[in-house]
Amino acid sequence: xxxxxxxxxxxxxxxxxxxxxxxxxxxxxxxxxxxxxxxxxxxxxxxxxxxxxxxxxxxxxxxxxxxxxxxxxxxxxxxxxxxxxxxxxxxxxxxxxxxxxxxxxxxxxxxxxxxxxxxxxxxxxxxxxxxxxxxxxxxxxxxxxxxxxxxxxxxxxxxxxxxxxxxxxxxxxxxxxxxxxxxxxxxxxxxxxxxxxxxxxxxxxxxxxxxxxxxxxxxxxxxxxxxxxxxxxxxxxxxxxxxxxxxxxxxxxxxxxxxxxxxxxxxxxxxxxxxxxxxxxxxxxxxxxxx
Amino acid sequence: xxxxxxxxxxxxxxxxxxxxxxxxxxxxxxxxxxxxxxxxxxxxxxxxxxxxxxxxxxxxxxxxxxxxxxxxxxxxxxxxxxxxxxxxxxxxxxxxxxxxxxxxxxxxxxxxxxxxxxxxxxxxxxxxxxxxxxxxxxxxxxxxxxxxxxxxxxxxxxxxxxxxxxxxxxxxxxxxxxxxxxxxxxxxxxxxxxxxxxxxxxxxxxxxxxxxxxxxxxxxxxxxxxxxxxxxxxxxxxxxxxxxxxxxxxxxxxxxxxxxxxxxxxxxxxxxxxxxxxxxxxxxxxxxxxxxxxxxxxxxxxxxxxxxxxxxxxxxxxxxxxxxxxxxxxxxxxxxxxxxxxxxxxxxxxx
Amino acid sequence: xxxxxxxxxxxxxxxxxxxxxxxxxxxxxxxxxxxxxxxxxxxxxxxxxxxxxxxxxxxxxxxxxxxxxxxxxxxxxxxxxxxxxxxxxxxxxxxxxxxxxxxxxxxxxxxxxxxxxxxxxxxxxxxxxxxxxxxxxxxxxxxxxxxxxxxxxxxxxxxxxxxxxxxxxxxxxxxxxxxxxxxxxxxxxxxxxxxxxxxxxxxxxxxxxxxxxxxxxxxxxxxxxxxxxxxxxxxxxxxxxxxxxxxxxxxxxxxxxxxxxxxx
Numbered sequence: 074x075x076x077x078x079x080x081x082x083x084x085x086x087x088x089x090x091x092x093x094x095x096x097x098x099x100x101x102x103x104x105x106x107x108x109x110x111x112x113x114x115x116x117x118x119x120x121x122x123x124x125x126x127x128x129x130x131x132x133x134x135x136x137x138x139x140x141x142x143x144x145x146x147x148x149x150x151x152x153x154x155x156x157x158x159x160x161x162x163x164x165x166x167x168x169x170x171x172x173x174x175x176x177x178x179x180x181x182x183x184x185x186x187x188x189x190x191x192x193x194x195x196x197x198x199x200x201x202x203x204x205x206x207x208x209x210x211x212x213x214x215x216x217x218x219x220x221x222x223x224x225x226x227x228x229x230x231x232x233x234x235x236x237x238x239x240x241x242x243x244x245x246x247x248x249x250x251x252x253x254x255x256x257x258x259x260x261x262x263x264x265x266x267x268x269x270x271x272x273x274x275x276x277x278x279x280x281x282x283x284x285x286x287x288x289x290x291x292x293x294x295x296x297x298x299x300x301x302x303x304x305x306x307x308x309x310x311x312x313x314x315x316x317x318x319x320x321x322x323x324x325x326x327x328x329x330x331x332x333x334x335x336x337x338x339x340x341x342x343x344x345x346x347x348x349x350x351x352x353x354x355x356x357x358x359x360x361x362x363x364x
Numbered sequence: 365x366x367x368x369x370x371x372x373x374x375x376x377x378x379x380x381x382x383x384x385x386x387x388x389x390x391x392x393x394x395x396x397x398x399x400x401x402x403x404x405x406x407x408x409x410x411x412x413x414x415x416x417x418x419x420x421x422x423x424x425x426x427x428x429x430x431x432x433x434x435x436x437x438x439x440x441x442x443x444x445x446x447x448x449x450x451x452x453x454x455x456x457x458x459x460x461x462x463x464x465x466x467x468x469x470x471x472x473x474x475x476x477x478x479x480x481x482x483x484x485x486x487x488x489x490x491x492x493x494x495x496x497x498x499x500x501x502x503x504x505x506x507x508x509x510x511x512x513x514x515x516x517x518x519x520x521x522x523x524x525x526x527x528x529x530x531x532x533x534x535x536x537x538x539x540x541x542x543x544x545x546x547x548x549x550x551x552x553x554x555x556x557x558x559x560x561x562x563x564x565x566x567x568x569x570x571x572x573x574x575x576x577x578x579x580x581x582x583x584x585x586x587x588x589x590x591x592x593x594x595x596x597x598x599x600x601x602x603x604x605x606x607x608x609x610x611x612x613x614x615x616x617x618x619x620x621x622x623x624x625x626x627x628x629x630x631x632x633x634x635x636x637x638x639x640x641x642x643x644x645x646x647x648x649x650x651x652x653x654x655x656x657x658x659x660x661x662x663x664x665x666x667x668x669x670x671x672x673x674x675x676x677x678x679x680x681x682x683x684x685x686x687x688x689x690x691x692x693x694x695x696x697x698x699x700x701x702x703x704x705x706x707x708x709x710x711x712x713x714x715x
Numbered sequence: 716x717x718x719x720x721x722x723x724x725x726x727x728x729x730x731x732x733x734x735x736x737x738x739x740x741x742x743x744x745x746x747x748x749x750x751x752x753x754x755x756x757x758x759x760x761x762x763x764x765x766x767x768x769x770x771x772x773x774x775x776x777x778x779x780x781x782x783x784x785x786x787x788x789x790x791x792x793x794x795x796x797x798x799x800x801x802x803x804x805x806x807x808x809x810x811x812x813x814x815x816x817x818x819x820x821x822x823x824x825x826x827x828x829x830x831x832x833x834x835x836x837x838x839x840x841x842x843x844x845x846x847x848x849x850x851x852x853x854x855x856x857x858x859x860x861x862x863x864x865x866x867x868x869x870x871x872x873x874x875x876x877x878x879x880x881x882x883x884x885x886x887x888x889x890x891x892x893x894x895x896x897x898x899x900x901x902x903x904x905x906x907x908x909x910x911x912x913x914x915x916x917x918x919x920x921x922x923x924x925x926x927x928x929x930x931x932x933x934x935x936x937x938x939x940x941x942x943x944x945x946x947x948x949x950x951x952x953x954x955x956x957x958x959x960x961x962x963x964x965x966x967x968x969x970x971x972x973x974x975x976x977x978x979x
Contacts, residue, residue, distance in 0.1 A: 108493055159690045165493045166440040170628050171689050173442075177622060178682025181675040299497060338508035345501035348494050555836070562835050562842055563849075566814070566822040574809035579793035580770050580801075582826025582889065591832070637813070 078209040080325035086215045086284065088321020089222025093277035094298040095305065095313035096226055097270030103246035103308050104266040107157050107168045111176035112274050113295025114183070119145045119275025120282035120291060121183060124192030134197050141279060142272050148179075149271025150264050158263070176292065184289050191288040194279060218280045225276060226314045233310060242266060297324075300344035306357020315355060391557030391639050395550045398424075398643070402546045406539045414538035415610075420650040421545035422607050427634070427642035428552045429599035430627045435636035436560045437592045438572025440492065443483075443499035445624040446506030447597045450476040451604030452614045453510045456525045469605045476601020477594045479506065484593040488586055503621055511616040525614045541610055548606065552599060553639055559595070560637070568592065569637075629685045635695025644696050648684070653677040721785060723748045723893055723925050724769070729779035731761070731768050731949075738764040739949040742779070746893070751919055751926045753936040753957070756946035762929040763806065765946065766895045769927070770803050771796045784892065798826045802891030806898045806929075808882035812871040816862065816881055819870055820853040823888030856884045860914060876907040883914070894918070896928040900935055908935065915939045937961060 094112055101109045119141040126137035152175060160168045200213040233239035244252040245262040253259045278291060301320040305312025320340065327336050347354065398421075405417045426444060433439050451472030458468040483502045490498050514525070559565065567583045578585050608614040626649055634645025656677040661669035692699050724746040731738045739761035746752050754762045767773050769781060771793030781788040788796055797803070802823075810819045829845045830838070857866050860880045865873050870881070879899060886894060900911050912935055918924050919939075930936050936943060936957065943960040945953030953960045960966055 156686055156690055163689075163693055164438075166496050167632075167689060167693065169440070169493055169496050170625075170632060171686060173625055174629055174682050174685045177625065178679050178686075181678035181682070185672055185675055185679075296500075299500075303497070334511075335508075337504045341501040341504040345498055345505075348490055348498050348501070352490075352494060558835050559832070562846060563821075563825055563830070564832050564835055566811075566818060567825050569811045569814060570822055573811045573813075576772070577803075577805060577809045580772065580797050580803045581823055581885070582794055582797035584794050 075208055076329050077326075078207055080329040081322055082206065082209055082211045082215070082325075083328065084322035084325020085318065086219030086222070086281075086321070087324060088318035089219045089226070090277045090281045090294065090317075091298050091301045091321050092226045092314045092317030093222055093273050093280075094295050095301045095317045096229055096310060097273035098295075098298060098302055099305075099308065099310055099313045100242070100266050100273075101270045102302075104242060105153065105157065105263050106165075107153075107160075107172065108165075109157075109270070110169065110172040110296065110299075111152065111179060112270070112298065113292035114176050114179035115145045115149055115271040115274035116278035116281075116295055117180070117183060117287075117289070117292040118148055118278070120194060120278035120287045121187040121192065122275075123279050124194045124282065124287045125187055127194060128189075128192065134195075138279065142275050145271040145275035145278075146268040147271075149267045149274075153264060153267040157267075176295075180289060180292055191286045192282075194282040194287055196279075196283045199283065212284065214284045218284045222277065222280055223314075223318075225273075226317075229273070230310050230314070238265075297340055300340055300347065302354075303344055303347050303352070304354050306354030308358055309354065309356035312354055312356035388557050388561055391553045394639050394643055395553050398546060398549060402542050406542050411538050414542055416650065416654075418538060418541050418545055418610055419607075420647060421542070421549050422603055422610065423630075423646040423650055424549050424643055425552050425603040425606075426600055426627050427630050427646040428549075428556045428639060429596040429603075430631045431634075431637065431639065431642040432556045432559060433592060433596040434628070435631055435638065435641070436556075436565065436572065437568045437589070438575070439589060439592065440496040440628075441499040441593075441596075442496055442621065442624045442628065443480075443502040443506070444600055444627040445619040445621065446503045447476040447480060447600035448604035448607070448623070449506055449510045449616065449619040450479045450597075451601030452608040452619075453513060453525075453604075453616075454601070455605035455608050456527065456614050457513075459527055465609065468609070469602055472605030472608075473598040473602035476604070477598035479601075480593045480597025481590060484597075485590065488589045488593070500621070503624060507616060507619055510619070514616045525608075527608050527612055527614060545606070545610075548602070555595070555599075556639055556642075559592075564588075626681075629681065631695075632693075633685060633688045633695055635697030638695070638697045641695050641697040649681070652681055652684070656680050721748075722746060722782075723784055724788075724927070725780075725782040726769070727780040727782070729765075729768060729777065729781065731764050731773055731777045733776055737949050738776075739768065739946070742946075742949075742951055744944055744951060744954055746925060746927055748925050749919070749922055750941045751915065751928065751939055752942045752944060753940035754927065754929045754944045754946060755931070755933070755936060756952075759948075760946040761949040762946055763897055764949075766803070766897050766927070766929060769796075769895060770801065797889065800889075800892035802886035802889060802894045804879075804882045804886045804894075804896045804899065806901055808878040810870050810878060810881060810885075812869070814870060815867050816870055816873060816877075817850060817853050817857065817866040819881055820856055820884045820888060821849050823885035824849055824852070826889045853884070853888065856887055857881075859917070860884050861910070876903050876910075879903065879911075880914070887918075892925065894924060894926045896926060896930075898929050898931060900930065900932050908932065911935070912938055933961065 094116060097115075098109055098112050101107055101112075122141040122144045123134075123137045126140060127134070130137070156171060156175070157168060160171055196214075199217060202213055203210045204213055204216065205211075233242065241252070241257045241262055242265070244255065245257055245259045246266075249259045252262075274295070278287075281294070282291065297320065298317065301316040302313060303316070304319060305314070305316025320343075323343070324336050324340060327339050331339070402417075402421075405414055409417070426448070430441075430444065433441055454472040454475035455468040458471045463471070483505070517525075560568070567578070567581075567588060570578045570581060570583060571585055571588060575585065630645030630649045631642055632645075633648060634643070635641025653674065657669055657673040660673050660676045688695060694701075722745040726742055726744050729742040730740050742765065754765060756762055764773065768777050769788075771788075771791065774793070777789070779789065783796070783799055783801065786799075788799070788801075791799065811822070814822075829849070830842050835842055854863065854866055857863055860883065862877060862880055862884065865877060870878070873881070879902070883896070883899065886896075899915075900908050903911060915926070915928075915935075916939065918926065928940070930940075940957045942955065943953065943957050944951060945960060945966055953963065953966050
């Protein structure tokens with residue numbers, strides 16, 4: 074029983090991180106139709122910027138956080154405006170390859186700029202130490218990170234569903250021609266979607282980075298958000314949260330029962346099975362992935 | 365048959381029938397060019413450069429396979445590294461059983477082909493983006509398997525398996541490798557060119573561009589996709605095995621997703637559905653790391669070059685691919701063709 | 716054209732369902748050899764879906780029986796149906812832009828398996844002979860449709876009306892017993908209309924072709940079709956000789972979104 078709890082408690086904070094990343098990716102996918110495999114790099118940038126800031130100027134967390142979010146948002150917008158918006162006419166996989174390659178390039182560029190082997194992020198007022206939950210020892214910070222992550226995800230969905238901006242985003246994604254005739258500035262919505270996606274990823278990076286260390290390997294996490302997205306349904310926001318948490322917990326179980334080296338292969342086997350048996354995921358619309 | 369509608373032409377057919385091998389011409393030209401280059405390299409360059417040229421020839425095999433898979437048939441695959449690994453590790457496995465070199469290479473190819481079929485069989489139903497994601501999954505599964513093999517096999521050094529030198533330790537090793545690899549590459553060019561011509565080539569392009577209706581033209585879509593997957597996986601497997609023998613060392617860490625992406629990138633930069641595009645892409649990506657080393661050393665100094673040369677190389681590679689995707693989606697060959705067309709137009713305008 | 720002559724196509728209780736909605740419902744009809752049957756109806760009536768169901772492109776969503784020359788068709792995959800002799804053109808011609816026109820047309824003969832993939836690798840002379848013959852056939856087909864001039868043009872550079880004709884030329888290459896045409900005149904201008912009508916006439920002339928055609932333009936239907944099937948909301952509302960159907964009061968009343976052109 075302990076192991077099960079350990080798996081769940083270990084997996085949930087991870088899952089919350091995946092949810093935030095997946096949410097951003099779904100947002101981008103639903104608006105501009107791009108599958109952004111460079112998302113992990115937004116996460117990494119946010120973490121790096123904040124960590125680097127804290128290294129030089131400890132004590133001004135809020136400013137550092139703001140910088141981190143702005144950096145990620147700007148990078149994201151630039152990527153869309155300069156590159157991805159120009160791949161519109163070409164087959165889907167061109168954008169796929171483009172974001173894949175961009176991700177790799179950004180990784181290299183960031184490792185040149187932020188050249189410490191690893192960084193640390195500390196969120197002020199984050200409780201220290203370990204708590205004992207049902208016989209399992211869990212770090213407070215992990216719990217808090219997980220909770221914040223889930224809260225933010227839910228908040229995001231609420232905003233999307235009930236605010237005017239949210240409605241515009243969903244409309245622009247569904248039928249851009251109709252949306253622009255209804256007075257919605259489609260291009261602005263697209264850029265906005267990328268910015269928000271980048272910001273979400275940066276938040277995920279900051280949250281996750283605070284509970285472990287920050288180094289280049291973090292960007293690989295975003296690739297794991299892909300199975301989470303597919304599980305939830307490529308075009309479902311609610312699905313992104315559920316999928317993210319589910320994959321996080323699954324990975325928790327794999328780590329506890331099989332060992333860390335099995336995590337990737339099992340996660341991606343799940344992806345493959347999903348693609349074949351349930352391509353629309355749990356909450357996605359049918360035919361979203363043309364199979 | 366004799367009452368067929370098409371035998372009642374409204375006008376006579378005056379147009380000449382082109383030789384069917386038209387599409388084959390560029391393949392032939394490429395093979396001859398590589399022959400000349402090989403002759404040049406082996407007679408004028410010293411060993412290390414010939415070794416680099418050999419790695420280029422090996423990369424060509426994969427690039428040609430990728431060209432057939434993605435360029436002609438439209439199947440996006442991030443699984444190249446997995447098939448390279450399958451070929452390399454099968455060669456290791458066969459070699460440990462004291463099987464001869466040829467058996468190791470063919471075995472590597474066949475194993476990769478079988479793997480490609482088994483794993484691609486369900487994935488064949490997927491299209492475009494979904495297929496790409498599916499092949500990423502394949503990559504992780506294959507790499508996991510070979511990694512486990514490496515970990516559990518007794519007597520493996522930290523750096524992985526060793527394969528015996530092929531031509532002994534004579535001075536001419538790299539020369540002999542060059543001619544051997546040239547032969548293999550010429551075979552690969554022939555295979556890809558032949559399959560890309562005739563009714564098979566037309567069927568593949570229809571699958572690439574209009575998959576949903578290809579079956580109405582009597583094309584067995586799934587069967588053809590499986591065939592192309594098997595053939596290209598075989599090519600990657602053979603390449604992996606050959607590389608293992610050339611370099612002498614095989615280790616699971618060599619086979620990364622990044623490696624798979626390089627093959628995607630090189631055919632996009634070179635130009636899809638073109639054997640010249642494949643070769644040009646392979647050449648660029650073989651030369652890039654070295655070019656970048658020199659560039660960085662010249663601009664930022666030798667220390668930066670040795671520390672971070674590889675990273676600059678990756679950035680350069682990313683910039684190159686993105687530049688082509690955004691600016692010249694048809695790749696280098698399309699730029700060349702466009703250039704030739706403009707020269708032609710200017711010439712005829714002057715008359 | 717006796718009553719006893721076997722039907723070339725029999726459709727029995729055919730229903731196609733997309734996401735809970737019936738695109739076509741319990742369609743029942745027969746097509747006899749050498750007929751040119753036009754399927755008419757308002758937008759969304761299910762006309763293209765009917766053709767797709769016959770071609771085999773929506774098998775998962777289809778229930779019902781189709782028999783082709785007496786043998787069951789609904790059990791066959793789309794590929795096998797094409798081999799069996801069903802040719803198809805599409806509303807938006809799905810061609811390969813980066814091939815020349817003649818190559819696109821040659822692709823239509825794929826089902827005539829004159830040589831195998833293995834042959835392509837080793838038996839070059841056999842392949843060369845087949846390719847030459849196939850190319851000749853394709854050029855003849857293009858001539859027949861008046862497209863000889865663009866045979867070697869990259870398909871990306873030809874006009875839309877020409878694309879429609881190339882699509883049909885491709886469909887003819889396998890010498891199909893039944894030709895399914897999906898809105899052959901959609902997107903065409905006046906003179907191109909007349910050219911298409913002429914093509915249809917010449918296709919039917921030798922008496923070896925049967926055509927099932929979805930069409931919006933009533934003048935063409937009146938001119939070329941021997942029989943008309945009216946579809947509305949997925950159901951057959953009329954089925955009979957052209958004049959009878961088109962002149963009936965009920966049919967006139969149901970016409971929405973179709974073109975009347977008495978001054979053709």
